[in-house]
Amino acid sequence: MKSNLSISQNNWLRNSDLFIIIIFCCVPLFMSFPYRVNIFLSWEGAYRLYLGQVPYRDFGLPMGFGYWVVPAIFFKVFGPYLISLIKAQVFLNFICCLSFRGILKKLKLSDGVRIAVMIIFCLSYILPNFWPWYNNSVIIWQIVGLNFLLGFLNTEARKKYVFLFLSCFFLFVSFFTKQDGGFLGFAIAAALVLYNTIITKKWKDIFLFLLLYIIIAVLVILPFTQYSFGYWFNHGQPPHTARISISEILGELFSASQWIKFYFLLIAIIVAFKIKNNRSFLTNRNEMIFLLLTLGILAEALIFGVTSYTPPDNNIFFHSFALAYIITGLSGITLINFSKVYYFLGLTILILFWWSAGYWQYINRIAMRIFPSETVEAKNDSLPAENVINRYTYMLNLDSNYYEDESTWTTIDSLKSFQKIYLPPSTIAGIQRLKKMDVLKNNNASVLNMTELTPLDYEFGYKLETGQDHPLWDHLGVCMFNKQCDDYCNKIKNKQYDVVLFEYIPSLNNFFPFRIRDSLQVYYKKTDSFLAPRRPTNGTIEVYVK
Known part of the structure; x- marks a missing residue:
């Protein structure tokens, strides 16, 4: 009887988990993705090995x-x-x-x-x-x-x-x-x-x-x-x-x-x-x-x-x-x-x-088109409609520096390392301004990139700093320690770098060390800033020059 059919009796059914594996594993190959928090570390380590550097x-x-x-x-x-x-x-x-x-x-x-x-x-x-x-x-x-x-x-x-x-x-x-x-x-x-x-x-x-x-x-x-x-x-x-x-x-x-x-x-x-x-x-x-x-x-x-x-x-x-x-x-x-x-x-x-x-x-992307959410026009552009209280509006976001809504993120295909990756518009605009900086057009420029935009190392072609005590990433107390932090502060004091890109994330405990930023504000001049590609927390990328 058909109701007694067993998976084990059919070779295709018995090995159907192999097809399930292939489908689930290959889904990402056909998609574009928003820039993800911490992906900079994956890129940086792989890039240094790619260049032949020795851990x-x-x-x-x-x-x-x-x-x-x-x-x-x-x-x-x-x-x-x-x-x-x-x-x-x-x-x-x-x-x-x-x-x-x-x-x-x-x-x-x-x-x-x-x-x-x-x-x-x-x-x-x-x-x-x-x-x-x-x-x-x-x-x-x-x-x-x-x-x-x-x-x-x-x-x-x-x-x-x-x-x-x-x-x-x-x-x-x-x-x-x-x-x-x-x-x-x-x-x-x-x-x-x-x-x-x-x-x-x-x-x-x-x-x-x-x-x-x-x-x-x-x-x-x-x-x-x-x-x-x-x-x-x-x-x-x-x-x-x-x-x-x-x-x-x-x-x-x-x-x-x-x-x-x-x-x-x-x-x-x-x-x-x-x-x-x-x-x-x-x-x-x-x-x-x-x-x-x-x-x-x-x-x-x-x-x-x-x-x-x-x-x-x-x-x-x-x-x-x-x-x-x-x-x-x-x-x-x-x-x-x-x-x-x-x-x-x-x-x-x-x-x-x-x-x-x-x-x-x-699936929700399709469902939202078929069953769109009811919207009510607000009297004030900075606030949701009054008297419309639901799970999305019962709290107000009063942070004026909040990142752009992810629906506005787009790709920057002119940079190979960022292709098929969504970034906030302000981040893209900031990168475009960096490309116009004369000092960054010189491959011999001394650049310290202390941000999550590590693929800029490849895009601008500047030489990466190396050394046994040079941390792969800059989280104080995790990969960078007091000695390395002091070394950076001394190099900044001596104006060793032509350009420093620093990401300021006040809500994270020294994800990029605060005292390095303090040194930059004393010895360097901030010429630009733009939002970092972060979704869970706020962050600002600051550009410093001698």
């Missing part, structure tokens, strides 16, 4: 440089443009999806549950992450490493040690991308290997895992120790502030993290049911690896949300792992076979309804 010798950064390797390769292939970063992320998202799919297959999820979870993963984690960012890349490389680790744990052939090597390599790449997520990924992997070692009595596996990881780490790090590699952990200069706090983690656990705790509750109920019906549950290797992986991801998401707090949804990857376990567990308890087409379709419809925020922003 810790030509610039300092408080982490490994693993994050910038793939974007730099795409700069080599497609050019040092912002849109090349989008293409790099498409590639990373595709690798991530295939690796996550591999994990689900190795955990022996039914075809229906696997495809449904892949839809959740694409909607919740892949679709929003169309720009590269290290808090995203660290998780991608971790998922790749965990996929190879499960290949090692599930294989008895000699090739299992190839999987182990690849697992250790990508887990280290994750750590060399960002310490917190990378270490947590390593801890999850170590817990899985240790459990498997205890169950199988193959004690060499845990030692081989640790040994391979250490060897890979030494081989990668050793060549850079001749430079200022200690900059990674801000070695040798104060202040030293911990990025992790037990009290903050406890606060996050008990005052927030509702989804994580809810999932934990459901998992606890499922595990209790399984133990009741299977006394050997704790020694069932496949069951326990699935459980340990899920609990490890939930614990990581809790901690990661504290140590990597921007943007606030960095840890959203945990939904897919938790729901993979929960849906599989509920399927066993209820005896519902989600590989049956009608059950699968019902589950998919509910998932699409639940995660509608991921795609509604695109």
